[in-house]
Structure formats: structure tokens, C-alpha cells
Amino acid sequence: MKTFEERLQEKTRAAEAAVRNYLPEESGFQKNLIEASNYSVLAGGKRLRPLIMQAVYEAFGGIGAGVEPFMAGLEMIHSSSLVHDDLPCMDNDEYRRGKLTTWKKYGYDMAVLAGDDLLVEAFAAASHAMELGIRPELVVKGMRVLAQKAGIFGMIGGQSVDVELTGKEVLPDQLDFINRLKTGALLEAAMMIGCILAGGSEEEVKEMEIIASRIGVAFQIRDDILDVTSTTEILGKPVNSDEKNQKNTYVFLHGIQEAEQKVEEYSGEARERLAKVLPNDTFLIQLVEWLIHREK
Ligand code: GRG
Numbered sequence: 001m002k003t004f005e006e007r008l009q010e011k012t013r014a015a016e017a018a019v020r021n022y023l024p025e026e027s028g029f030q031k032n033l034i035e036a037s038n039y040s041v042l043a044g045g046k047r048l049r050p051l052i053m054q055a056v057y058e059a060f061g062g063i064g065a066g067v068e069p070f071m072a073g074l075e076m077i078h079s080s081s082l083v084h085d086d087l088p089c090m091d092n093d094e095y096r097r098g099k100l101t102t103w104k105k106y107g108y109d110m111a112v113l114a115g116d117d118l119l120v121e122a123f124a125a126a127s128h129a130m131e132l133g134i135r136p137e138l139v140v141k142g143m144r145v146l147a148q149k150a151g152i153f154g155m156i157g158g159q160s161v162d163v164e165l166t167g168k169e170v171l172p173d174q175l176d177f178i179n180r181l182k183t184g185a186l187l188e189a190a191m192m193i194g195c196i197l198a199g200g201s202e203e204e205v206k207e208m209e210i211i212a213s214r215i216g217v218a219f220q221i222r223d224d225i226l227d228v229t230s231t232t233e234i235l236g237k238p239v240n241s242d243e244k245n246q247k248n249t250y251v252f253l254h255g256i257q258e259a260e261q262k263v264e265e266y267s268g269e270a271r272e273r274l275a276k277v278l279p280n281d282t283f284l285i286q287l288v289e290w291l292i293h294r295e296k
Contacts, residue, residue: 004286011055011283015047015071018054022072022125036106036114037121041079044097044236049074049190052287056194056208059281066134067197070142073126074193077150078186080118081159083111090163091245098236122146134197142193149189158182162247170248176217179250183223184216204277211273218266218292221259224249226296228256235296267292 002010023041026034050071057067086093086101087108094104103111126146129139148154158181165174191208200208226235227242228251242249250259271285278284 004283004290007283008051008287008290011051012047015050015054015075018050018065018068018071019047019075022069022076022121022128024121032106033110033113033117036102036110037117039105040083040102040114040118041076043099043102045075045079047075048291049078049186052187052284053190053194055281055284055287056191057198059278059284060195060198060200060204062194062198064133066129066132067194069128069132070126070146070193070197073122073146074186074190076118076122076125077146077155080115080122081155081186083115083118085159087111087115091241093237093241095232096237119150122150129197138197138199142196145192145196146189149185149192154181154185154189155183158185165248167246168248170253172253175248175250175253178248179217179220180213183220184213187216187219188212207273207277211270211277214266214270214273215288215291218263218270218288221250221263221266222292222294224251225256225259225263226294227251230295263292 019041023038024034026038028034053071053074054067082096083102085091086096087103093101095101099105101111102114106114123143123146126143127139129142130136134142150156152160158178161174162178162182165178170178188209191212192205195205195208224242227239227249230239232239238244241247242252250262254262267288270288274281274285274288
């Protein structure tokens with residue numbers, strides 16, 4: 001019997017391979033832009049979103065490679081958000097994952113274009129699911145969720161409120177909204193799409209959305225805690241970045257102790273719901289536990 005760590009490593013490797021499979025060749029007059037895009041995706045990263053998508057797909061009985069194009073697409077969208085998040089007009093960060101951020105390495109202009117490129121190439125990648133045996137109506141459904149969770153009702157919408165409220169007083173409801181959309185929405189996409197492509201019912205997809213939203217908020221609060229308790233060496237990016245950027249975080253509003261309690265509360269609810277909807281799956285429950293106790 002494999003340990004959780006062995007299964008996690010195996011699934012991370014599978015996610016890594018799926019992502020690499022859909023990256024374009026670096027050639028042509030636009031080679032520099034393609035290099036900048038690929039650099040952003042290949043700079044490291046835990047590959048959480050694609051590995052969660054695949055784990056949910058398998059937990060709902062999905063088999064085969066049909067989920068892989070969506071795994072790659074989702075990771076491209078995640079990478080595009082990190083590229084834009086690091087830009088001088090946003091967080092103005094020079095390091096991520098222990099490497100220079102895309103704009104520091106390729107310039108502000110190329111980084112804006114790389115973020116745009118990854119955002120649209122994600123949908124081109126996802127469309128390949130049709131050739132890999134996923135029914136066309138499920139591919140369209142998956143692509144709709146991908147767009148909705150990335151767009152104004154998802155990650156980009158959450159980021160816009162975060163940007164507007166930076167340096168201003170924020171209400172607890174507003175902060176929850178930001179965390180749920182900015183960070184939670186892509187995790188919702190991961191779990192919902194895994195379920196959709198495996199042929200899950202409307203109710204099951206809805207339940208995945210709720211579970212992922214709780215995991216997403218817990219994940220973001222853990223991120224905020226790490227920003228004040230970890231080190232640059234471990235995180236691969238500057239610590240105390242939220243304070244520098246006058247970011248409203250759960251830690252800033254409520255303190256570390258309450259933030260820790262909130263992480264436990266949200267992740268506990270996610271674990272309970274998972275145990276009900278997927279009683280035979282232990283990996284996802286262990287993954288939630290690992291995610292919220294992660295050190296980077
Ligand atoms: C792409 C048009 C376009 C806009 C982007 C900047 C932006 C809009 C959104 C920001 C969203 C964001 C960066 C949220 C933070 C989410 C978060 C906690 C990311 C860290 O995720 P990990 O830990 O990172 O999975 P790794 O490095 O492991 O991939």
C-alpha cells in the first residue's frame with residue numbers, strides 16, 4: 001500500500017507531464033514571448049490545481065487521458081495570474097518560486113503579453129479533451145466553468161476588488177469575497193471540472209464547488225499566515241509582502257490565532273463534506289490536510 005507522500009509525488013509527476021505536453025515549441029518571430037510564457041509555467045510550482053482535478057476525475061470514476069488537456073489549461077491560467085500578480089502595477093515582486101519573476105527576466109511588456117497568451121492558450125489546450133474521448137457536451141461544460149471561474153465572477157473579479165481595496169479599510173465580508181474569488185475560484189474549477197469530465201451529476205458538481213470554495217479560503221489564509229511566519233528561503237519569494245503592499249489579509253484583520261482557527265474551520269468542513277460525497281476516497285481528504293499545513 002502506497003503512503004500519501006508516494007501518491008502525492010506520483011500525482012504531481014503526472015500533472016507535470018500533462019502540463020508540459022501542451023506547451024508550445026519555442027520558435028518563430030514570437031519566440032521571445034513563447035519563452036517568457038513557458039518560463040512562467042516551468043518555473044516550478046506544486047501543480048496543485050491539475051493534480052486535484054485529476055484526483056477528483058478518478059474519484060468519480062473517470063479513466064484515461066481526457067482530463068489532461070484541462071489540467072494543462074488550468075495550470076496555464078494559474079501561471080498567467082502569477083505573472084500578472086507580480087507586475088509592477090500589482091505586487092511589484094521580483095522573485096517567485098526562488099526565481100526571477102517573468103517581468104524581471106523578460107521585461108514588463110513581454111510579461112503582460114505572456115500572461116495574456118497563457119490565458120487564451122489555456123482554452124486551446126482544454127479543447128483537445130474532445131480528441132481524447134471526452135464527450136463534446138462535457139468539454140463545452142468544462143470550458144464554460146474554466147472561463148467563469150477565471151473571469152469577472154471568479155479569479156479576475158476577486159483580484160479587481162483586492163486591488164481597489166488595497167490600502168483601504170476592508171470589511172470581513174469583503175475580505176471573504178476576495179479570498180473566495182481570487183484564490184478559491186480556480187480550485188473550484190479544478191474540482192468541478194474533474195467531476196464534470198468524469199460524468200458527475202449536477203448535484204455532485206455543485207458539492208465539489210462548495211468543498212473547493214472552503215479549501216480555497218483556507219488555502220489563502222494559510223498563504224497569508226506563511227507570509228508573516230515563513231522565510232524567503234522556504235517560500236522562494238519575499239516574506240512580509242502583504243504588509244509592504246498594504247494588503248488586507250485575514251491575519252492583518254484578525255491576528256494569527258484567529259486565522260489559524262479559520263483555516264481549521266473551513267478545511268474541517270471540506271473534509272467532512274468530502275467524506276460524505278466520496279466515502280471511498282482517502283487521498284483527497286489527506287490532500288486537504290496537507291494543503292492547509294503546508295510550509296510553502
Ligand atoms: C491573467 C488577465 C489575468 C489577470 C490575473 C493577478 C490576477 C489577475 C489574479 C491574482 C490571483 C492570485 C495570484 C491569487 C493568489 C493565489 C495563490 C495563493 C497562489 C499561490 O498558489 P500556489 O501555492 O503556487 O499553488 P505554486 O507556486 O505552487 O504554483
